[in-house]
Amino acid sequence: NAGVTQTPKFRILKIGQSMTLQCTQDMNHNYMYWYRQDPGMGLKLIYYSVGAGITDKGEVPNGYNVSRSTTEDFPLRLELAAPSQTSVYFCASTPEASRTPQFQETQYFGPGTRLLVL
Amino acid sequence: KQEVTQIPAALSVPEGENLVLNCSFTDSAIYNLQWFRQDPGKGLTSLLLIQSSQREQTSGRLNASLDKSSGRSTLYIAASQPGDSATYLCASADSGAGSYQLTFGKGTKLSVIP
Numbered sequence: 001n002a003g004v005t006q007t008p009k010f011r012i013l014k015i016g017q018s019m020t021l022q023c024t025q026d027m028n029h030n031y032m033y034w035y036r037q038d039p040g041m042g043l044k045l046i047y048y049s050v051g052a053g054i055t056d057k058g059e060v061p062n063g064y065n066v067s068r069s070t071t072e073d074f075p076l077r078l079e080l081a082a083p084s085q086t087s088v089y090f091c092a093s094t095p096e097a098s099r100t101p102q103f104q105e106t107q108y109f110g111p112g113t114r115l116l117v118l
Numbered sequence: 119k120q121e122v123t124q125i126p127a128a129l130s131v132p133e134g135e136n137l138v139l140n141c142s143f144t145d146s147a148i149y150n151l152q153w154f155r156q157d158p159g160k161g162l163t164s165l166l167l168i169q170s171s172q173r174e175q176t177s178g179r180l181n182a183s184l185d186k187s188s189g190r191s192t193l194y195i196a197a198s199q200p201g202d203s204a205t206y207l208c209a210s211a212d213s214g215a216g217s218y219q220l221t222f223g224k225g226t227k228l229s230v231i232p
Contacts, residue, residue, distance in 0.1 A: 004161075033220075040127075040224065041224050042122070042207060042209075042222030042223050042224045042225060043162075043207075043209075043220075043222040044222075045219055045220070048219070058219070090161055090162070092162075105167075106152055106164035106167050107162075107164070107220060108164075109154075109161035109162040109163075110161055111160060111161045112159075112160070112161050
């Protein structure tokens with residue numbers, strides 16, 4: 001298994017440009033997440049999905065959009081890039097975010113996409 | 119809203135020392151508490167997960183404890199090695215908005231000096 005893969009690894013955008021950050025997992029996980037990490041800060045949740053066709057906002061969703069047409073893929077879209085979106089973006093997945101103790105599992109993270117908006 | 123705080127922000131120790139990293143959280147209604155390791159330019163790697171009903175978890179030289187009543191968790195690293203140098207993040211799993219979400223601290227950057 002490749003686990004969680006993200007492309008591209010690094011990208012420079014001009015203000016106002018748009019792009020899609022790709023995330024794919026081959027572990028058949030239902031739950032997927034997008035986080036951003038600013039320098040010296042923890043991760044903040046942007047969007048998450050509990051299965052194909054179902055997405056919901058996290059703590060910092062403004063300026064982003066997501067879709068989940070398949071179990072494997074969870075792309076993150078930036079429509080009008082702004083300098084405030086300069087960050088490192090991480091995608092993660094977990095099989096089933098059960099609340100019962102015997103089924104609790106950690107999240108598996110991709111290597112991240114470093115985005116610079118100038 | 120859950121808030122997770124990690125102290126200290128950075129720590130430098132000589133090789134071989136035992137050390138403790140601290141994590142505190144404001145809302146004790148958590149499903150679990152997780153510790154991650156992050157190497158520069160890399161993603162996060164899970165180290166330990168402590169369920170809300172547990173008091174501690176161990177993996178090799180790592181031991182994590184959880185005290186929900188006081189809102190605290192600690193990560194104990196025994197006999198530290200230069201390879202342990204990384205940023206350590208703790209995260210609480212909460213039921214925000216009816217789903218399972220992680221709230222992260224800002225991390226503790228550990229440097230182990232040979």
